[in-house]
Amino acid sequence: MDQPLLLQARGLSKSFGALRVLHEVSFKVRPGEVLGILGPNGAGKTTLFNLISGDLRNDQGNLTFAGRALRGERPYRRCQMGIGRTYQIPRPYGGMSTFENLLVAATFGGGRSERDSYALCAAVLRDCDLSDKANVTAGSLTLLDRKRLELARALASDPKLLLLDEIAGGLTNEEGQALVALIRRIRDRGVTIVWIEHVLHALLAVADRIMVLNFGEKIAEGFPQDVINDPDVKRVYMGIEA
Numbered sequence: 001m002d003q004p005l006l007l008q009a010r011g012l013s014k015s016f017g018a019l020r021v022l023h024e025v026s027f028k029v030r031p032g033e034v035l036g037i038l039g040p041n042g043a044g045k046t047t048l049f050n051l052i053s054g055d056l057r058n059d060q061g062n063l064t065f066a067g068r069a070l071r072g073e074r075p076y077r078r079c080q081m082g083i084g085r086t087y088q089i090p091r092p093y094g095g096m097s098t099f100e101n102l103l104v105a106a107t108f109g110g111g112r113s114e115r116d117s118y119a120l121c122a123a124v125l126r127d128c129d130l131s132d133k134a135n136v137t138a139g140s141l142t143l144l145d146r147k148r149l150e151l152a153r154a155l156a157s158d159p160k161l162l163l164l165d166e167i168a169g170g171l172t173n174e175e176g177q178a179l180v181a182l183i184r185r186i187r188d189r190g191v192t193i194v195w196i197e198h199v200l201h202a203l204l205a206v207a208d209r210i211m212v213l214n215f216g217e218k219i220a221e222g223f224p225q226d227v228i229n230d231p232d233v234k235r236v237y238m239g240i241e242a
């Protein structure tokens, strides 16, 4: 029997005026897996996340999360249902401390009481190597630490599904390896992950499957090695003619 799905997208389409950004994209995400998303700039990857998180409405198609249709739910409701995400450009509350940023995510996003949130936030800070920055104002963090905080905020909402939008860019080799190890730990705790990433070796180190978008259409999906050896993917994404 097929495993139940955590997320299912059927025929998702989105346009901005005359610009068709996603066209009839369908895919499935099973509980516990890591699905990587590849595609050239402007392929519609972040727009897809915006449809899942509820930041944008799809024009056509539908989404099901944990067996429930996602229709008009606002982003905060989807977060409370278990959909956590990061943004490409980190958006912390700059005037609050790192720890306070996590508390906001845990209480408002995760729907926990402030008291229940403390232990979770402390654990997330440790995981994300931010314990020594707990009381630092988020606005004064370095870019790397802001990226860590972006991931930490998503984790503090205690997601079932974590959407990661290009979090490995600009990291050193060592930092990239630490990030991959962290993502594996998150996965091993049972969090399902969909990860948009241009840093291919980081994605390949973790992804169970990969889906490739080009001009808003799905052009490949499958096991990572099969996908990156697909002639269409080589041509479109890596600029290699087969």
Ligand SMILES: Nc1ncnc2c1ncn2[C@@H]1O[C@H](COP(=O)(O)OP(=O)(O)OP(=O)(O)O)[C@@H](O)[C@H]1O
Residues within 6 Å of the ligand: 016, 019, 021, 039, 040, 041, 042, 043, 044, 045, 046, 047, 048
């Ligand atoms: N709110 C918007 N209004 C108008 N056009 C938009 C909007 N958001 C995205 N677009 C356009 O939609 C297209 C897809 O953008 P999107 O950010 O989803 O691509 P992407 O695959 O995530 O790209 P990248 O890898 O560069 O992040 C681009 O042409 C972008 O300019």
